[in-house]
Amino acid sequence: MKYITGIKKSLLHLLFPHVCEGCGSDALSSESCLCVRCIHDLPATGFEKHAFNPIEKMLAGRIPFEKATAQFYFTKEGLMQNLMHRFKYRGNSTLGKQLGVLMGIQLSRSNRFDDIEALIPLPLFENKERQRGFNQSNVLCMGIAEVLNLPIIEDAVIRPVHTDTQTKKAG
Numbered sequence: 001m002k003y004i005t006g007i008k009k010s011l012l013h014l015l016f017p018h019v020c021e022g023c024g025s026d027a028l029s030s031e032s033c034l035c036v037r038c039i040h041d042l043p044a045t046g047f048e049k050h051a052f053n054p055i056e057k058m059l060a061g062r063i064p065f066e067k068a069t070a071q072f073y074f075t076k077e078g079l080m081q082n083l084m085h086r087f088k089y090r091g092n093s094t095l096g097k098q099l100g101v102l103m104g105i106q107l108s109r110s111n112r113f114d115d116i117e118a119l120i121p122l123p124l125f126e127n128k129e130r131q132r133g134f135n136q137s138n139v140l141c142m143g144i145a146e147v148l149n150l151p152i153i154e155d156a157v158i159r160p161v162h163t164d165t166q167t168k169k170a171g
């Protein structure tokens with residue numbers, strides 16, 4: 001029986017190999033979507049550690065805020081673009097949650113965000129969420145929440161209903 005289970009496992013690995021979402025290597029732990037090298041190569045901004053970082057400068061005077069950050073650089077054809085594609089469009093929410101966990105670790109290490117009381121994911125337009133099957137900012141929040149041990153408030157922000165009929169009427 002053990003022998004058969006072994007064969008079944010090998011066959012499953014052959015048919016559905018567990019490989020890194022970033023580079024395709026199969027040298028990764030079973031609970032991770034990324035190999036150690038890809039995690040190391042993620043283009044982290046380090047903005048969360050500093051006041052007056054580029055995001056805070058960009059938002060200053062435009063909206064009221066306490067602290068702001070963006071945690072990864074997005075470069076075309078880069079690792080991050082590949083991962084975002086797999087997360088957003090191919091629906092790999094396990095990968096999204098892992099990226100959220102990595103964000104949570106960065107935020108926690110910075111100590112600048114220790115006074116956060118809750119996480120509020122921004123909603124997608126309803127039809128977009130239906131199309132995609134999930135809201136990616138919600139998935140990221142689940143990863144962040146796991147590290148920072150914070151509640152997620154999903155209904156604090158409402159996106160106004162976006163209707164095609166209005167566009168048609170205007171035209």
Ligand SMILES: [Zn+2]
Nearest residue numbers: 020023035038
């Ligand atoms: Zn990799």
